[in-house]
Amino acid sequence: MVVVVAAAVLGLLVGSFLNVVIHRVPRGESVVRPPSRCPGCGQTIKARHNVPVFGWLVLRGRCAGCGTGISVRYPLVELGTAVLFALLALRLDPPDLPAFLYFGAIGVALALIDLDCRRLPNAIVLPSYPVLAVLLTASAWWRDDWWSLARAGIGGAALFAFYLLLALAYPAGMGFGDVKLAGLLGGILASLSWPALLIGAFGGFLLGAVAGVVVLASGKGGRKTALPFGPFMIAAALVAVFAAGPLGDAYQRLTGLA
Structure with a gap:
């Protein structure tokens, strides 16, 4: 406490x-x-x-x-x-806490800036790559768990590439700010677990879809109403941090893999 x-x-x-x-x-x-x-x-x-x-x-x-x-x-x-x-x-365990506290702080700032300005400033996103790399390396060293660091690198690169493909295929639907943010989210979530990465990666699209339906149903926008995607990405990532473990256990019980 x-x-x-x-x-x-x-x-x-x-x-x-x-x-x-x-x-x-x-x-x-x-x-x-x-x-x-x-x-x-x-x-x-x-x-x-x-x-x-x-x-x-x-x-x-x-x-x-x-x-x-x-x-x-x-x-x-x-x-x-x-x-x-x-x-x-x-x-979280104490060795992991600095990286996730930093992520939580920039997540709050980026979500509100994106809501206000429809932007994810490079001044926050880009320096966060080396900062999180150092903090995750320190955590891996402290716990002698280098696979978590390798997993973070793989997850960050994979989610960055996935969002980049989406942005190139449909430029009107996704900005490059979202692509750069995706690399950070992939790294921090994959360092925790693969289920956390999967939940965070696809949860943003689910939350965005739900918000779109609410906007349509309330009459406050139409199909072409642009919603900032960054807040949904960050919200889904935080959900993954807290819920990946329980959801993974529930899935194993349902499928009989436990």
Whole structure:
């Protein structure tokens, strides 16, 4: 429980930083300077008001200087990241945790940026390849399980190639941002297990199809309505992290392979 609580606190802090990333990276701005400020009046946010979740509650969702409303999404991102980090700490062994916490953090940022801007910025996706490679290598070394690292390489290359073929065959339906993200998802999921890779790889299409049906049924869009695919890919990958084991066991029981 100490690890879980520590992960949750870390998630609050990381979530606060992710709010900056989500706002600034698509605009090509630095995530370091200037310090956090109100988009309305430009006043720098004081440290005591910048405490994750609690700062927003103290300010009652408004800037202390000009009274401009602060979106509820800010504390929700912080709280959501904290919950995600805590669940990952419950699910995974400590050697695997750094890689998956990093993946969870960039997943939150990429999903929300894609929803806002229909983009998966290279500034986040491309540096994540060497970062995850180092973290997965460290995990494999710690556990003396080099097959998990080899599996990650195979899975990442395979899912990247699969999405690349889809993008070349149907450019209007898939962007190259999705292709680059697929390599990351394939690597991190395959390092866990082959079932995790399969569930994450095809779960995104299932979630996207369900969302498309909901959009059509609600009358908020038509067959040509474009939906960002990145959030579905990331959501399916997280489902795979938590559900691959139970689903694999259930499949074995149903097929008599257990």
